[in-house]
Amino acid sequence: MRKFLVILILAVLGFYLFEAFSGLGLGFPRFEHGVKDYYLDKTVSELHVANTVTSIVVSFRGFDTLGEVTVLFLAVSALGSVLYKRRHDVGSRSILFASSGIVRSGSKLLFPAIILLGVYIFIHGHLTPGGGFQGGAIIATGFLLMLLAYENFRVSHHVLSYVESLAGIIFVVIGLLGFIDGGTFLQNFLPSGILNELFSGGVIGIIYVMVGFKVAAELTGLIYSVLHEKD
Amino acid sequence: MIYLILIFFLLILMVGAAIYAVVQKDLLYAVIATGVISLVLTVLFYILQAPDVALTEAAIGVALTTIIFLITIRNTLRHEDEYSNKDKFKSPTK
Numbered sequence: 001m002r003k004f005l006v007i008l009i010l011a012v013l014g015f016y017l018f019e020a021f022s023g024l025g026l027g028f029p030r031f032e033h034g035v036k037d038y039y040l041d042k043t044v045s046e047l048h049v050a051n052t053v054t055s056i057v058v059s060f061r062g063f064d065t066l067g068e069v070t071v072l073f074l075a076v077s078a079l080g081s082v083l084y085k086r087r088h089d090v091g092s093r094s095i096l097f098a099s100s101g102i103v104r105s106g107s108k109l110l111f112p113a114i115i116l117l118g119v120y121i122f123i124h125g126h127l128t129p130g131g132g133f134q135g136g137a138i139i140a141t142g143f144l145l146m147l148l149a150y151e152n153f154r155v156s157h158h159v160l161s162y163v164e165s166l167a168g169i170i171f172v173v174i175g176l177l178g179f180i181d182g183g184t185f186l187q188n189f190l191p192s193g194i195l196n197e198l199f200s201g202g203v204i205g206i207i208y209v210m211v212g213f214k215v216a217a218e219l220t221g222l223i224y225s226v227l228h229e230k231d
Numbered sequence: 232m233i234y235l236i237l238i239f240f241l242l243i244l245m246v247g248a249a250i251y252a253v254v255q256k257d258l259l260y261a262v263i264a265t266g267v268i269s270l271v272l273t274v275l276f277y278i279l280q281a282p283d284v285a286l287t288e289a290a291i292g293v294a295l296t297t298i299i300f301l302i303t304i305r306n307t308l309r310h311e312d313e314y315s316n317k318d319k320f321k322s323p324t325k
Contacts, residue, residue, distance in 0.1 A: 226302050
């Protein structure tokens with residue numbers, strides 16, 4: 001009976017997969033009349049953004065980015081809720097061996113440079129490759145380095161959660177402010193400036209800075225709660 | 232042509248590292264192998280002109296995922312068959 005059920009489910013799945021893929025027309029040029037020309041044209045002519053990927057991710061598909069950030073937030077908060085048990089003796093990390101002096105001084109030297117690189121990447125998200133997610137992840141790596149080198153390096157969970165919530169709230173408020181001109185959610189209501197300058201692209205820069213803060217706070221909190229889990 | 236050879240070599244390296252990560256019983260080596268996959272993937276993304284994705288892969292795939300797996304291994308078991316082999320055959324040397 002169970003085998004029959006499995007075969008039935010597999011048959012239904014296979015049928016719908018075949019249905020989906022048979023209409024694709026593999027090998028034919030399908031992207032001639034798509035939206036790519038529109039995106040490539042409007043990115044430079046209207047939004048004045050140098051990085052096309054950023055303009056698609058934040059402006060044209062900004063709502064998807066909000067969903068992505070929400071998914072990351074849900075994943076991190078689920079992990080935190082699973083690992084939330086020894087919050088009262090934070091600081092007693094399980095350490096196999098103390099890090100040497102070279103590692104300590106080296107990471108102290110590298111930490112500001114890593115933070116600066118992350119901040120550079122998410123501030124210049126609309127000019128150079130990179131953006132909020134990449135910059136936030138790099139900042140989280142810097143905190144990870146410090147947490148591995150120093151056993152009494154503390155990150156305040158309250159500060160992290162406040163930064164994270166504030167960044168998310170500002171993102172949504174900027175999205176809602178797009179309605180004031182009679183536009184849509186995440187409409188670009190600021191002047192777009194001059195191409196290849198730092199203050200260009202309207203709200204794209206602000207949103208990417210907020211995404212960077214949010215991702216950095218989330219990933220740092222994730223590493224912190226994983227690192228403090230000991231049996 | 233030289234790019235094609237380089238991409239081919241990197242793809243072979245990726246597949247090799249993936250197979251090694253599956254076969255290897257020592258989970259520490261397996262995690263390092265997955266990190267190598269991400270590293271090679273970063274280079275591939277850069278060659279294929281996707282620097283945004285390459286940055287993401289470098290930060291998340293190489294650094295964060297590997298370290299989180301390492302911390303997990305440190306808190307659990309290092310070898311894959313540590314439990315199942317414990318009572319089957321006791322090694323005389325230990």
